[in-house]
Structure formats: structure tokens, C-alpha cells
Amino acid sequence: MPQITGHLETLYFTSFKTDFGWIRPISNGQSLIRLDWNQTSWYDSDHPDNVSRETKSQLEAFFAGHLRQFNLPLAPAGKSAAGKKWLEVMVGIPYGTVMTYGEFAAFAGKPKAARAAGSACASNPIPIIYPCHRIVRADGGVGNYGGGSDQHPTHPNNLARKSDLLRLEANSAANAA
Template sequence: MIDFGSVDLAPLRERLAARAAEEELLDVAYRVIDSPVGRLLLAATPAGLVRIAFEREDFDVVLDDLARRVGPRVLRGTDRLDDVERELAEYFAGQRRAFDLPLDTRLSTGFRRAVQAHLPSIPYGHTESYTEVATATGSPRAVRAVGTACATNPLPVVVPCHRVLRSDGSLGGYLGGLEAKRTLLELERRAA
């Protein structure tokens, strides 16, 4: 009898994920990485990066949501996320100011998508207020909706909702927690 507790299943999992990707049988590939803001779950579809999640969001809940909203064929592994991991490592090292990744934005619609499309135009090391973002997206009275769009951003860090602050300069909220937001802002301030 095989003791599966002592068998390293990682190579098998990697081969399975690679074969599924080759045969276009994989809806979502994911991996978990360490970062200065804690462990992050990265998930991509064939169209591009679809989700980045902070550990406090509960990775199992995030993966269940992706299976429900994107497709049930979700596997850990594949090289689909190599560029994402590399660009995030460069960003956290202060060597990258903008991301050059294909994004799958299907998890956001309407005004939320419009806000999230604006966020990468906020320069590295700078911030805008919720009011400024609302104005920039053509809805100057939709300040609270901007906050909701930032709070539901499926691609934090890459789509930099951490650069949006309250009008008084205070942090506001952040999906990854205020300490993560402070860390990202400080990282950009030092490297700018």
C-alpha cells in the first residue's frame, strides 16, 4: 500500500496542469506567492490575469468564487503565471513602476470597470482622492461608488487602487488591510 502522505505530488500536479493548459481544458490557473504585503493568490485565464487575492480574503473562498464565475476547471500551477510573478517581484523590488500584463477584466462591469480602468493612469508614487477619481471617470458625484469600485477591485497591486485616498489624505479602506496599503504607498514613495 502506498503512503500518499510521503509522496511528493507536486510534479504530477504540474504535469496535469501543463497538459490541461496545452489542451485548453483549464479555465483558471493559480498559484500562491509570498510578498511584502503577505501571501497573494494569483489567478489567470487564457485571456490574462483575472484575480489577485490577499490571504485575509480566504484563498479557498476566492477559488470557489472563480470556479463559479469563470469556470470549474481550476488548477494550481502552469507557466501561465510566470510573467505575473516576475513583474510583481520587480515591482516589490522597486524596479517596476507599471505592469505590462494581459488582464481578464470580466469580474468587473459598468462603473466599477470604468474606475478600475482609470487607476493605472495614477502615476507611480502619487495618489488621487476618491473625488478626483470620480471626476476623472465622468461621474463627479459618484464618490462612494468609487470607493466600492476600489474595494471590489479583483486585481489589487496591478490595478493600483492603493493609490486612492480620502480627500483629507487619510488612507480610507483597503481590501488587503490598511497595513498593506501603507506598505505599498511607502514602497512607491521610496522608489519614486
């Protein structure tokens, strides 16, 4: 088991396939701490708990266009207090809404901190639930997207996922109107 904050911690996870690739919610038994996203399945066996199972259920509803806001206990791994603050603001970006890094910085009350906003997105350990995919470049391009993947944020697979998530939300929002 990985060593986290000076002690051994049991981690729980379940893996499942979506139209967007394989996803693995990871829990510490009380809260979701990470969300990994891969092109292929993982080799190790699932070790689920209630949090990872509930995360899977809510993500499946999100991908089906039936869920717009997640209700999960969250404890993003490896985030400082300042990093957690950016994520708390990020979760307030409404479903189907897109904003630039500069607009996100202003939304967070830090209008001159577009680079810090970008860094918050790049280091997001729980993508989708903390919706960094809703933040794009000022020129209208999607920008980079790590999205819990082990691939580089500029990798075509990651950029396609970000575009697909934006399209999913835009289509679901349009159908609900």
C-alpha cells in the same frame, strides 16, 4: 473547478510569499482575472500557467522597486462594463501618485461620483495592478483596503498593506528623482 458564466473554466495560479504577505495571481489561461492576498499560504497546490508566472515575476519586480507599470493581459472577474471602465481609469493613476476618492471620480470624468469611485476600489479583483491603494480619503487617511484579502477592508492587516504600498511607491519615486 468553479463555475463561471455558465460553464466550467480551468483556472491557473501560483502562490508566493512577499514582505507584504502571500499573493496568488489567478488566470483563466489567457488573462489575469484575480489577485488574492493572504496572511498565510494557501493549502492547495499551485497550478501555474504563463500568465500567473509572468504576473508573479512582475509583482516581484514591483515589490523590489524596479517596476512601475505592469504589462499583463487583464480580464477582471465579475466586473460589469461600468466596473471595468473604473478599473481602466484607475490603471492610469501614475506610480507614486495619491488622489482622493473625489479626485479619482473627477479623473474618471465623473466629479460627483466619489461614492461610486469608492465602490470601484472596494470591488477591485486585481489589486496592485489596478492600483486602488493610490486612492485615499479626503481627510488624508488611507481609507479602507480589501486588497484581495478575505479580511474586512477595515482590518488592521489590510490597512497596513495599503500604507506599506504607498510608502513603497513614495520611496521608490523619491529614489528615482
